[in-house]
Amino acid sequence: MYDVAERASVSIATVSFTYTRPDKVKPATRERVLAAAQDLGYVPSASARGLAHGRTGALGLFAFDYLIEQGDASRPMDGPARSVAEGRDAGDTLIRSFPLYVDEVQRGIELECWARGYALLLNGGGRADSEAVVADIAGRVDGLAVFPNTVPHEVLLQIARRIPVVELGAEAFSDQLGHVTVDNVTAMRSLTDHLLKVHELVELQFVGDAPTSDNRARFEGFRLALISAGLPAPQRPLSKAQVPDLISRGAVPQGLVCCNDVTALTVMDAVAAHGLQAPRDVAVTGFDGILAGRVSRPMLTTVRQPMEEMGRAVVDVLINQLGARDRAPEHRQLSASLVLRESCGCTA
Amino acid sequence: MYDVAERASVSIATVSFTYTRPDKVKPATRERVLAAAQDLGYVPSASARGLAHGRTGALGLFAFDYLIEQGDASRPMDGPARSVAEGRDAGDTLIRSFPLYVDEVQRGIELECWARGYALLLNGGGRADSEAVVADIAGRVDGLAVFPNTVPHEVLLQIARRIPVVELGAEAFSDQLGHVTVDNVTAMRSLTDHLLKVHELVELQFVGDAPTSDNRARFEGFRLALISAGLPAPQRPLSKAQVPDLISRGAVPQGLVCCNDVTALTVMDAVAAHGLQAPRDVAVTGFDGILAGRVSRPMLTTVRQPMEEMGRAVVDVLINQLGARDRAPEHRQLSASLVLRESCGCTA
DNA sequence: CTGAAAGCGCTAACAT
């Protein structure tokens, strides 16, 4: 910048103004400055700008990669991989090809960041020291978004003392954190109601026992539907691993309500592997509304979360809070919608 | 940092060392510093660190969104949307759901960045002043990646004077820029050969006339195959818009070789809309290997680019160059592979 | 192993 100023025979303040408030600089001067910058290959340093200005102009996302990281979650896609129409080239490449819940949310975050003039800084798991990674990214941005259950709450609270933090899809753990969620209870309840009322299935099990708040809420909605229909409700969800056993023992219920689409697709594969057919022998439902469920056979009945919109909401909440650091972080809840396809017994 | 130092009764240098070279600090002291930081909610500022250190620890990607930005490209996915199996909920949401070429490459870039300890800074089109956006992101990172034909070359060259720049998929325009490409000519030539030799089609047209170097190379490969088979080769590619006309006029060739998968899927839709059937009435092929082509009917024969690997290569080239700013930027070429599915006449 | 001090490149008053 000093070099540019010298070359254009102006002060560094003028160079600064040329970039930040072009209207404050006489056109002729501006031209000279720009020409000098061009000659010198000058690119303003965002580090210095951020330091002086007190803000970076970027938002951060800790993009934990579920497929790579979670031992348990890295397998399910073998399922849909097989259920989906495919050519000679099936195999590993398909596994990572379908966008999952996190991918679609991330897309929404990206688009909204750009639309609002922010850059998005991504960093993710994959390395052992994920806490260090989160701290690093926190130091680079004006606001931070995280996926549920990826970062210990004490770490988030620590970061939230300095910059706004929004956690996706978890129940409001602290009023220091922003939240964007979906009404899991209501949505799962109406999905279960559909099975109960329309398909007249009464013997239902819930699959998915990972102890996340999303899962708990969905299980809760499932039970509520059964109870208010005067039916007995399971005390606990089944784990994914129990399903094959169940089938082998011939103890298949009428419906398997799964905590999410990936689980449902895995379950459908297990069902098919045992020579049964969904929905004829057992209804199967998911939750999320990912693409893979749309191209599976049978097509997956599920609840669609407005994933892109949720990503956009995350950015909106973050930016709002940036403008009013004193206000309590916002908790925004979006609504999900039933998607009736084939796996519940409906016909396309 | 000053506060932390004071609270831990050490100098700021010690605080700095605690984070950057923990082994240089006595464990007891380190504990004190960390505790003080914890109490104060201290998060090291990456801006300041970047400024002092001369590097940011982040790589940048100008992630132009083809679907949003390119008027022409935003339509094609209406095509596959229709060719793909779907439920009652078809429609707009499907359009953005399938990952495209750029998405898969971006995924590779993300994963490799994280694996190598870099954060990834994303910013994208969507706003009018894309040159300003590119300049902004260039000021924040140690190296920059861009998709082909998204940024004027003079802008890239300017940026490349300060930080390594890698352009994807374009022909080496300048030796100042790094490149990661695929062998378009060879790949398209062998795909065309397949049509010629195996399916004995001789009357072929190439679809896709956007003036990108990728397209030119693919058209070149197409022509080479025809010419070396002793057949007449078209002088110019067809535009996507000409295909429906062609069909209406009953002048459908035996095969439509498309510049990429999105184009091919659109073409297949046009074919179907006119009551014809691929591959029975006309063979159709694509290029890229995106997911949508795997779940279309008929399944799309294409050339698969190793998209994730290309993304990883981009990061590798960038980082290598960071370590040797004097060496000429690398031009890395990966190979593509034929994927024979149904739309060429092969059977699954 | 710890402290002192000189910047890193830029912004934003405040002057002129």
Next chain:
DNA sequence: ATGTTAGCGCTTTCAG
């Protein structure tokens, strides 16, 4: 409209 100047928070010799 343009120049002066004091930091922004951290890293990094160089001493001790």
